[in-house]
Amino acid sequence: MANHKSALKRIRQNAAKRLRNRYYHKTARTAVKGLRNEVNxxxxxxxxxxxxxxxxxxxxxxxxxxxxxxxxxxxxxxxxNKLA
Known part of the structure; x- marks a missing residue:
């Protein structure tokens, strides 16, 4: 475990950024999947x-x-472009 205040803060910041990035990535993957399943x-x-x-x-x-x-x-x- 980190001993310095700055290291503890960095751990908190990294956790928040990781959650935010996972959300953005998952949202984009869902959008891509929806587009791939579209037939119209x-x-x-x-x-x-x-x-x-x-x-x-x-x-x-x-x-x-x-x-x-x-x-x-x-x-x-x-x-x-391939869709009819």
Whole structure:
């Protein structure tokens, strides 16, 4: 266990940030899953911009890697374009 006040504070801050990052990551994963399960092209196109925005925000905050964000956006865009 940490002995210094600053180390104790750092532990508290890290715990709060970890919870916040888990929330953001889980929210984005749920949004991605919803988009992948969408069969209506109009609804999927509408959702795509929101999901891309979420993924970009995660990459900007270093919650996910920028290349992973780019790969996700590419795959989701291909999926939406394939819908009939």
């Amino acid at each position: 092209k109009e609804a999927a196109t509408e959702q795509l911009s929101k999901v891309i925005s979420l993924v970009d925000k995660l990459a900007k905050k270093n919650i996910i890697h920028k290349n992973k964000a780019a790969n996700l956006k590419s795959k989701l865009t291909k999926h939406v």
